[in-house]
Amino acid sequence: MPENDGRIDHFVLEYRKTNFGLPRVKDEQPWELIDYIKATEYTLSGLKFDTKYVNLRVQACNKAVAGEYSDPVTLETK
Numbered sequence: 001m002p003e004n005d006g007r008i009d010h011f012v013l014e015y016r017k018t019n020f021g022l023p024r025v026k027d028e029q030p031w032e033l034i035d036y037i038k039a040t041e042y043t044l045s046g047l048k049f050d051t052k053y054v055n056l057r058v059q060a061c062n063k064a065v066a067g068e069y070s071d072p073v074t075l076e077t078k
Helices: none
Strands: 010-017 032-037 051-061 073-077
Touching: none
Parallel strands: none
Antiparallel strands: 010 032, 010 051, 051 073
């Protein structure tokens, strides 16, 4: 997480549901977008237990330009 220097205006979170560990080329779900997240934490609700569930990536934005997406990560509910 970058230091709070005021250059980041908001974050964009993209996620897609999956039952596979790594993103796959075939049968991928479309990315769903949550835009204008102002905090450094966000809670996705409605997830089921014991599932490799979501690939997600984050992008930092300021008022002029958006940065590169982070590498996708797979989250698993315990």
